[in-house]
Amino acid sequence: MDRYFLRVSTNIEEIHRWCRSRISGGLLYLSADIRSAKFKLAPVDVNVFPAGFHLLNNESRALATRLIYEHYTGKTILLIIETHTRNTHYLSNVRALKKLFEDAKNTVILGNPSDQKIENINTETFYIKDKRIITESGVIPDLIVLNNDMISLDPSVLLGVIQPCLPSPLLGWWKRTKSQYFPYYEKTVEEFSNTFELDPWLLCAYSEACNNINFDTQESLIRLANVVDGIIQKIQKNYEKYDISSKPFVFIKANSGSYGMGILTASSGKEVLSMNKKKRKKLGITKGNTAITSVIVQEGIETEEYYLNYPAETLMYSVLGEKIAFATRYNTKHDARQNLNSSGMHFVDHTAAKMTDTQLQVVSNLIIIAAEKEAQAVDNKNIVAALESSTFRLE
Secondary structure (H helix, E strand, C coil), X not given: CHHHHHHHHHCHHHHHHHHHCCCXXXXXXXXXXXXXXXXCEXXXXXXXXXXXXXXXXXXXXXXXXXXXXXXXXXXXXXXXXXXXXXXXXHHHHHHHHHHHHHHCCCEEEXXXXXXXXXXXXXXXXXXXXXXXXXXXXCCCCCEEEEECCCCCCCHHHCCCCCCCEECCHHHCCCCXXXXXXXXXXXXXXXXXXXXXXCCHHHHCCCEEEECCCCCCCHHHHHHHHHHHHHHHHHHHHHHHHXXXXXXXXXXXXXXXCCCCCCEEEECCHHHHHCCCHHHHHHHHEEHHHEECCCEEEEECCCCCCEEXXXXXXXXXXXXXXXXXXXXXXXXCCCCCCCXXXXXXXXXXXXXXXXXXXXXXXXXXXXXXXXXXXXXXXXXXXXXXXXXXXXXXXXX
16 A cells, blocks of 8 residues: 555655644544555544443543543533443443543533433433523533434434533434535545645545435435446546456445444445345334435445454544544454444454554544534534424434
């Protein structure tokens, strides 16, 4: 890969200055899945309500705590979490995240957004009065922190409250889409590539949304197949340009959500048209039995990264604009062309090694810049309009 990114290594100090001048630190946290092929390095998913904080090593936790302390300390925080009553890994994440804020000298209450009891962890329900969130014990928090992606949470619970809410509820999956983020990333990469004379394709995966999808209708499948063929053709042109012999493929993903659900691969539109009922059903439902009506067709990146001889990809974590950790997700059940965020996945911390990977650092910075741009565009002035235009219905 080094020959494709020679201009990165020869201009690294200038590149670091370019990135630092554009990172504001305005987004509380994020995580990104980054895939590396022999010829490109690009994000395939970016989550602004990340889990997995229990995977961080002590150095990463200390860095996260310091960053939080510099911005938020001495506050009473309501940390609103998911209601995964049986997901022990998620609860470990909650405990780790709570401790980060507590170590930064804050008081943290875990907020339960439903009446459903969450086992093995102490939470409080809450209500809204006079535009303030109040916990069941009568506490009025200074700050609301969301670790709930809101794919099945009524947004009216949080929109319009006086207390600051981080990240913005408008970045929840009830409204946000993957096809909302990636244009910000592509534009950031285009600006970067023009400045440092790189081919932006080396840092991006092609993607295109396909909306108003019903996997039970032939009309929807035909539209989706056409999008797949269009992306495949664009990939093939670049493969020919760089003399790449691999067969192009795409991921078809739910346009909202980050749990690795509702994902299939395809090498042609014909494969979409011939999908059996089981595959159509897999694509049609995501977390919380939420129906999928919009998908994103994304260029597939065949990973060259392996751990213990299993295909792998990188997870990057950032807090307030700074990279704090890198982990490796590897999968014992899937191959290098498949979704690794699925059954058979395991994680190992590789922060020390990956913090010195120049190309990975650059792509991570571009991811953060783009996410901050997205968050800045979704500001409080849009809250009323978002509520009025929302078709959200709590099931």
